[in-house]
Amino acid sequence: MNLRPLGCALVVSLIAGLASPADAQKKRSSKPKAAAAPSACSDFYASANADWLRSHTPGSTGSVSALEELGARARQQQRDLLEAASKSPQNNVQKLLGDFWASGLDEAAVERDGAQPIAPLISRIDAIKNAKDVSPAIAALHQVGIPVLFNFGADIDLGDLNRHIGYFAQGGLGLPDPAYYTRNDADTQALMGRYRNYVEKILALTGTPQGQLSSDAQSVIDLETRIARASKSLLDLRNPRANYAPVETASLAKRYKRLQLGDFLKAQGVSDxxxxMANPELFAQLDGLVGSLKPAQWKAYLRWRVGDAMAPYLAKPFRDAEFEFRGRVLRGLASPPTRQQAVLDAITLAAGPMVGHEYAARYLPASTDKRAEDIAAQLRAALGEALDRDTRLSASAKTEAKAKLDKLKIEVGTPNRDLDYTVQPMGRGSFGSNMLIASTWRHREEMKRIGRGNADRRWDVLPQDPALAYDIAQNRLIVTAAMLQPPVFDTGKDAAWLYGSYGALVGHELSHGFDNRGRHVDAKQELRDWWTPAEASAWDVLGKRVAAQYGGYDDPELSGRKINAAQTNEESIADIAGVDLAWSAFRKAEPAAAKPAQQSFYKGWASLWPQKLTPEAAQQRAATSVHAPGKWRTNGPLRNEPGFGEAYACKAGSAMQLAADQQVRLFP
Incomplete structure (x- = not known):
């Protein structure tokens, strides 16, 4: 807490004997002098961020931070981009996005459209006559971005990190947890009752006759229950290794004849x-269901899945029904998003990479892109020098680490490989139809990721979303266009500030390639542990030292509580590494930097982390976050930095400068 000094001193008599009893009483009852304002050497976080902390409150969301403000700014930039594209598009992609945006904001047109956008899909479903018609209908819905019965998507091949393969996975349920369908407690049964009511509402809106609603809803829940009973628990799905089971594509057509999975893959454009397929028993059961269930049950289920998936993008009765159950009941939301936010969310889901392409062109100057790449390259070089002097690494581990670093790629702004933006024209007449057109495009581009040489086809983050991350599978640093603005990359500040903010974040992420996680992928991008027991032991010692330090820090938002140092330990180590590496890169780039520039470096780091939280939000963060609170993301690394003590003349053993023998140095 920041306390202001008293505005004026108490007036007292120079001669104590002349003071009246009343004056003496006033002196005794006066307030004590306020504590001094935080200084760089007592609490750098509070000192460097004093203005921000004074001017911000958590508000209705429960939290506010400098990086949350960056996210909000990026979202507003996207809205501005789409609005401009709707009025004056400069190219074909902008024309598509502008029409998409305008059609979504035209609520009157959305209401007039009713259920028309899904009418062709419903007609396809209604045409099912026998078991042979079911699988082609399933494949067709996947093609337009509506996964039914199961999920199929592209992801990294754990047996060959240079490519993606297609993953057949469980799905096809209207509820988020398979356990809902099999539990018998009162709360679950009450939820299932509300779910059944929601299914009936959607079926009615898709054209199911009133007298058929109850039986069709029961048919839907019966089929979903069969799927759920053959599905793995959510806990079992957390282990990527346990859900990786490569099989030859050619074997699928013979093994799952009714599902016609060979034809399914051809329909998705996959020829790998x-x-x-980690749960073949589930797919064997699904294969059996295609042949054993009556076409009417399949039609009810597929009609429901289409209506549910498309409900947020259709007329108000669809949206209200969907929000009442999914928003209010499942997610606990009090009100739906604004129309603008709902349309932005829809476009992000269906055409996010298109927005990212135009976002970078509009908001990322070439000079900023180049400067960011240069600093990142300098951080990579600083890490190489740090690895040379790292006493924790044996000769063999050091050789592997340097080989891995040499191959580390840096991608800034947008992915290096662009997409094919050939898309069916959208127009402004139907938001729901545009959603299906865009979803079909995105699904097509996703399927292109499958196959050899495609592992780096795109990122798992969008350029318009602020992100700076190390991709462990591809051994690359990813910096999105949206991340390259204040407070991360403030071109209005000096170079020192940029090294302290952006550079330190780059160092943080690069260190993950060579820490307790990065040890499991080698220079050849093969999954193996390239550490010896000696490196593992040295890491444990380091981790215990950092945990001991951070475990003594008070949670700034929760009185009487320490931060959970075990939960935040790996990220805290990376923070220490990031600041250290950025300082080394800065000093090499500007060896003659004077004290003001040195101080600016550390102010840049502190500018990333100011935050304000309500007690409820702080409790939730403390229970789940792998990052220390903002105060300790700032102060924790700096207490271990000799450079900080020198820049601000902080004495060893002071609050912001640990004694030399207590400092944790990753790269001495």
Whole structure:
């Protein structure tokens, strides 16, 4: 807490004997002098961020931070981009996005459209006559971005990190947890009752006759229950290794004849020689259901899945029904998003990479892109020098680490490989139809990721979303266009500030390639542990020292509580590494930097982390976040930095400068 000094001193008599009893009483009852304002050497976080902390409150969301403000700014930039594209598009992609945006904001047109956008899909479903018609209908819905019965998507091949393969995975349920369908407690049964009511509402809106609603809803829940009973628990799905089981693609057509999975893959445009199927028993059961269930049950289920998936993008009765159950009941939301936010969310889901392409062109100057790449390259070089002097690494581990670093790629702004933006024209007449057109495009581009040489086809984050991350599978640093603005990359500040903010974040992420996680992928991008027991032991010692330090820090938002140092330990180590590496890169780039520039470096780091939280939000963060609170993301690394003590003349053993023998140095 910041306390202001008293505005004026108490007036007292120079001669104590002349003071009246009343004056003496006033002196005794006066307030004590306020504590001094935080200084760089007592609490750098509070000192450097004093203005921000004074001017911000958590508000209705429960939290506010400098990086949350960056996210909000990026979202507003996207809205501005789409609005401009709707009025004056400069190219074909902008024309598509502008029409998409305008059609979504035209609520009157959305209401007039009713259920028309899904009418062709419903007609396809209604045409099912026998078991042979079911699988082609399933494949067709996947093609337009509506996964039914199961999920199929592209992801990294754990047996060959240079490619993606297709993953057949469980799905096809209207509820988020398979356990809902099999539990018998009162709360679950009450939820299932509300779910059944929601299914009936959607079926009615898609054209199911009133007298058929109850039986069709029961048919839907019966089929979903069969799927759920053959599905793995959510806990079992957390282990990627346990859900990776490559099989030859050619074997699928023979093994699952009714599902026609060979034809399914052709419909998705996939011709790879293998896929992953970790739960073949589930797919064997699904294969059996295609042949055993009556076409009417399949039609009810598929009609429901289409209506549910498209409900947020259709007329108000669809949206109200969907929000009442999914928003209010499942997610606990009090009100739906604004129309603008709902349309932005829809466009992000269906055409996010298109927005990212135009966002970078509009908001990322070439000079900023180049400067960001240069600093990142300098951080990579600083890490190489740090690895040379790292006493924790044996000769063999050091050789592997340097080989891995040499191959580390840096991608800034947008992915290096662009997409094919050939898309069916959208127009402004139907938001729901545009959603299906865009979803079909995105699904097509996703399927292109499958196959050899495609592992780096795109990122798992969008350029318009602020992100700076190390991609462990591809051994690359990813910096999105949206991340390159204040407070991360403030071109209005000096170079020192940029090294302290952006540079330190780059160092943080690069260190993950060589820490307790990065040890499991080698220079050849093969999954193996390239540490010896000696490196593992040295890491444990380091981790215990950092945990001991951070475990003594008070949570700034929760009185009487320490931060959970075990939960935040790996990220805290990376923070220490990031600041250290950025300082080394800065000092090499500007060896003659004077004290003001040195101080600016550390102010840049502190500018990333100011935050204000309500007690409720702080409790939730403390229970789940792998990052320390903002105060300790700032102060924790700096207490271990000799450079900080020198820049601000902080004495060893002071609050902001640990004694030399207590400092944790990753790269001495």
């Amino acid at each position: 020689d293998r896929v992953s």
